[in-house]
Amino acid sequence: MGLELTTTRLENAAEWAKLAKQSILDKATNWGRKFSLFTYPFVTACCGMEFMSVAGPKYDIARFGAEFPRFSPRQSDLLMIVGTITEKQGPALKRVFDQMAEPKWVIAFGVCASTGGFYQNYSAMPGADQVIPVDVYIPGCPPRPEQVLDALIMLMDRIQAGRGHSQVRTKREQLVATANDSE
Amino acid sequence: MAQKVLDALTAKWADAIVRTGSAHGDEIVWVKRDSLLDVATWLRDDPAMAFDSPVFCTCIDWLDWHPTGRPPSETWTEDKPRFTVCYQLRSLAHHHRLRVEVELPEHDPRLSSLAGLWPAFNWQERETFDMYGIRFDGHPDLRRIYMYEEFIGYPLRKDYPKEKRQPLVRRDDLIDAPHKAEHK
Amino acid sequence: MPAGVAIAFALGFTCLFTALAVLIGPKATNPDKLKPFECGSEPIGSPRGRYSVRFYQVAILFLVFDIEAAFMYPWAILYKQLSTVTTVINGVSVTGVSVFGFVEMLVFVAILVVALAYVWRKKAIGWD
């Protein structure tokens, strides 16, 4: 059928047009999801200090509905990878991501989570997207709290437009399912 | 100030000591490998020495060491010992410091472990083993501490390239799958 | 009648939300998702081993004092009515304040405090 399931890379505009169509129900659910993100803070390194400041009293993340950290992947839908991911941590990250309930989004917090930063060596992984699909990357080492809030708003727009990786994948599966039924 | 430590050491353990020196405020003593354990126990238990506080234990890999501005005799050659394991000790009572160094050849980097004398060296020797491949005999539980078990090789040796990754897990739908290329 | 409406509302809401979650929520199961979550590492040890009996003991004690707290809620709501006494003195109803409501709860709590003292002395609450 040509709809390749594994990667969520959108090769051609036609395919994207089909995916972009959102029913009223989709729009409503995305609106609901957008404003109630429960983060699973996968904190490892120095960005953790900035994550504290973001959750702290001054740059309060609670204003965007994403304040309540849930420390179990079952109850969270936003995985925030905060800090460097080393090769030894890779399997743990992949397992936590797999155990999260759908729909799920991932924010790579800081340049180490996005590309490995200036740790280009045998132990630091060159970015968390070597292991799991990431929706929003935040540059900065550590990023300023304003950057984090800006990234959160960016993620909310992607959720509303239904362009999160997990959303695109489920939409594709539905399209493939409907395509197979219609044959 | 710790000069008298060196004199006491050379007096007591003349045969076990290869040479002594002092650099930038630290007294250093090079000890033969097989008498390290006795010297260390003496350093700890002797009331005049009382080295009760361990500071750190690490290893220097002298591969292709060629210091500029020094006589060519100091550049490293094949026959010279490649590794030097350094133990830094301090005595809180007498307020002096000492660094015990042991030179190990490349083909047999093995020496007796001091984890029994000072518990701090338990993990630091495991780290030195993990990073440089130095075997510590008599260490209660010598296994890798920083790297994962499946890691091959000793990363901090000078001949281990910095960016040689041995990935445990990668995403299968990566466009340019680096780990596939490496494994082929 | 109002109790029925309350129960209906409660059931209605729960069914509505679970149905919504089931219908709208996307489903993607993979083998890793079904494994127990152990802070990101491979689950070790089997949950089937014999548990210490202390877990059960502490759970039951918690249940007792939890229900005690649960009984306080309706009491708190009805506290106003419990402690107002309307006596009729020569044709005029006079409402005075009585301590009936308060004493009633005191008795209830006192009984449980005796139980708590016994349990505390027997060291059933702690773990050692």
Add this chain to the structure above:
Amino acid sequence: MPDQSTLKQLVLGRKDVQDLSDEEHALPPDLMTVNMGPSHPAMHGTVRIVLTVDGEKIVKGDVQPGYLHRCFEKESEHATYTQVFPYTDRLNYVSPMINNCGWAMAVEKVLGIYGKVPKRAEYIRVIVSEMSRMTDHLTCIGASAMELGAFTAFLYFLKAREWLYELLETVSGARLTHSYVRVGGVSKDLPAGFDASLTNCLERIDGVIAEVEGLLNNNKIFYDRMSGIGAMTKADAIASGCVGPIARACGVDYDVRRDYPYSVYPELEFDVPVGTSGDCLDRYLVRVEELKQCIRILRQCLKQIPAGPIMIDDHRVALPPKTDAYNTIESMIRHFKHIMDGIRVPAGEAYAFVEGGNGELGFFIVADGTGRPYKAYCRSPSFVHLSTSEQLIKGHLIADVVPIFGMINMIGGECDK
């Protein structure tokens, strides 16, 4: 892994099934192995403990660090001496300035210009490291209080830490990863009006500390969760290389700033709090007392800081001033050579150490005459303290691992280097 029965007899003295007398013939429960894995809020995300538990009591804990090993040594062997500063920020990222000063002092020791840094630069180094030490203690106490449920204390201390971050940002340009200190001095002078804002900030922080002390010091829950947990005797502390607040809590009266005075600490008087019983409560009290000492030191520094240059004028070490670098060709070449090849440090090895947030933070450098260190080992206190945690958690409940790890203040970057 020793089999379960020996473990049980080893620690709890429980008899095995066969030799149980009749009346106590209850079947002892099996030992359960539980994972307190790498991504756990109390484990600061980078330590995995495989706990063998009998019910709630821990029989044996196998602590596995290394989940944040970012190869500080390998990276610094490929970077020039000045380029290593950003790596030192990320070692103990809760008090980055102290790492900078430690590395700068180690390189100065190998260079042989150990005491020749201008007075003003030394004072600035002490000011910024004491501010960094305060953020370290504020974060440690706040986070471990929050892990025990005292969320308000966490938010109060976070507010105080924000003020310090803003001040450090005006000094160095970054909130957390400053890379502010240079070999031979500091990179920039203090901004204008820094004294006024610092004194104002210190008064406010005094108030916040008083508030949180009121909240936590005689709080029954906090007291019960902390006292008697993870106690360590003085001899154990010394033999296992503990230093800093943890050793001082056990009664070891050792502080690098006073016993091996460096920089301008001899001209400042401050006292070193020493605890008695060495349990988590004493570690908390020692850290709170040290916070107050930091404020005292900062106030003295603000009064005694002299004017003057902030960089040693030794051409081997300092960059040429910008005006020369743009006008004369020689300075431009020297500027270029200095940046590209780094400072030429004569061959030699030296170990310099400072009083870090968690204790004695030392750098052991072997230099080979080129601009890049041949070996740069960082003696990290968190790694040593974590090695004692296996003994500390034995015999406690699972819930006691949280305050023990909170008070050890194990920072992933520094522990796994």
